[in-house]
Amino acid sequence: MGSKTTVIRSVPSNDPPIRGQARVLANSSDGNGRRIRLAVADWPGSIPGQFVMVGAGARASVPRHDPLLPRPMAVFRDLGPVEGGAASECDVELLYRVVGRGTTLLSEAAPGDTLSIVGPLGEGFPLGDLGTGGGPALLVGGGTGIASLYELARALVHAGRNVVVLLGARSREDLIGRVDFEALGLELVCTTEDGTEGQPGLVTEPLAARLSTHGATASVFAVGPTPMMRACAILAAQHDAACLVSLENPMACGFGVCLGCAVPRAEGGFSLVCRAGPVFDACEIDWEGLS
Ligand SMILES: Cc1cc2nc3c(=O)[nH]c(=O)nc-3n(C[C@H](O)[C@H](O)[C@H](O)COP(=O)(O)OP(=O)(O)OC[C@H]3O[C@@H](n4cnc5c(N)ncnc54)[C@H](O)[C@@H]3O)c2cc1C
Ligand code: FES
Known part of the structure; x- marks a missing residue:
């Protein structure tokens, strides 16, 4: 990627x-x-x-x-x-x-x-320009990963970016924090696996549709379960779009002492999620080596 x-x-x-x-x-x-x-x-x-x-x-x-x-x-x-x-x-x-x-x-x-x-x-999301085309910022949240995206959405809206928030959950009651995103006045797309709210299915489906429309001009920011982030990274790479992810590995210390949060890097070696991340360029991660 x-x-x-x-x-x-x-x-x-x-x-x-x-x-x-x-x-x-x-x-x-x-x-x-x-x-x-x-x-x-x-x-x-x-x-x-x-x-x-x-x-x-x-x-x-x-x-x-x-x-x-x-x-x-x-x-x-x-x-x-x-x-x-x-x-x-x-x-x-x-x-x-x-x-x-x-x-x-x-x-x-x-x-x-x-x-x-x-x-x-940790290192948060960069708020400078991502990607080269000036297309939408596609914020994809699943599970408790939704929590990492609100301040990012707010900052990007404030900066005048076109922001689309895509939230995915098993069921309507799992779409936590949704009211706060709604209050930001941005475009919000919800998906649920059981179809109780928004589009039925996985959140990667509307992401794929947006990437098909906007291609490399879009920037993807994904936080959620590892399979979801891996799928977002693959979709973004297929469309040559920038993709940042925020990893949620279990942590013991949070500041680089215990070495318990190491993740494998695509180029070899490991990064500490608590120090180098939790936000990474998706290309930096060895997704196959990540449990
Ligand atoms: C940078 C970062 C940000 C996070 N932000 C949030 C957040 O905003 N909201 C939120 O609810 N959670 C968040 N988490 C995950 C949260 O830290 C864990 O859910 C929490 O530590 C579980 O503690 P516990 O004692 O309740 O569960 P434990 O008794 O420690 O574990 C219970 C179960 O949850 C699993 N588990 C524990 N930690 C994780 C994890 N990190 N990822 C996946 N499974 C885990 C365990 O394997 C076990 O099966 C974040 C994690 C990281 C690293
Ligand atoms: S949590 Fe201890 S080194 Fe990262």
Whole structure:
């Protein structure tokens, strides 16, 4: 797959991540997912696609070692100063699904509880021009990958780009975060495998149709299950379109120490998702070697 992507960071990256406690402002359901809003002191702001490590088990009522390791979560919405909060506090929202112990504990956090947080971490999406043709930005989200795309969509809309968001899920209730994308006033295409919302089938089907129309002028940004991202990468390459993906490998530390998040590179060797990514040019990844 040939690369057409020039990676340009949108803002200087020299603001260090913060490590501290976040106060839970709200924690509510969103279909089959949940959203939690955190008041984070001294939050430096994030680049779309960056993530935080949340220590869901660090609340007063739960022993620190339960679970021992924090969990990576994309910054879903960076909402600015907390209404009525301390001057330095920012309102950071995460969108998540309960899959195991860490996310179960996260779902049990109540307003006023505190969680440990480190972030923002990783290399986010570049917001400079991608591709050469000036065609649409096609944002493809599946599962909890949807959470990594909202701030990207908002930034691209703000920059005057033609943005199409394609969200795919098993069922209507799995289309988490959809209302927020709708509020951005962009073109939103939903697909569900059971046909309960939007187009029945896989999200790669409307992607293929858009790529057939726009070809190499389009830019693809894909976040979701590995098979979905692999299919997006192949489709983009077939149309010579730029394609960025954001990988969601399990992580233990989030900042390059444990080496637990290594992914194979197309050219050989490995990259750490938490340091070099989570956003990568799709051409950089050895998709066959990725589990
Ligand atoms: C950069 C990044 C951003 C992420 N953003 C989000 C997000 O915004 N919202 C969200 O809900 N999730 C997100 N995830 C995934 C999230 O971190 C995991 O779902 C979470 O760590 C699971 O913790 P747990 O203790 O609940 O589950 P565990 O008990 O650790 O695992 C439960 C089950 O989920 C599987 N699992 C655990 N982690 C992952 C993973 N990363 N990918 C696939 N399967 C996994 C395990 O193999 C196991 O079968 C992100 C991951 C990364 C690396
Ligand atoms: S998560 Fe530890 S090195 Fe990446």
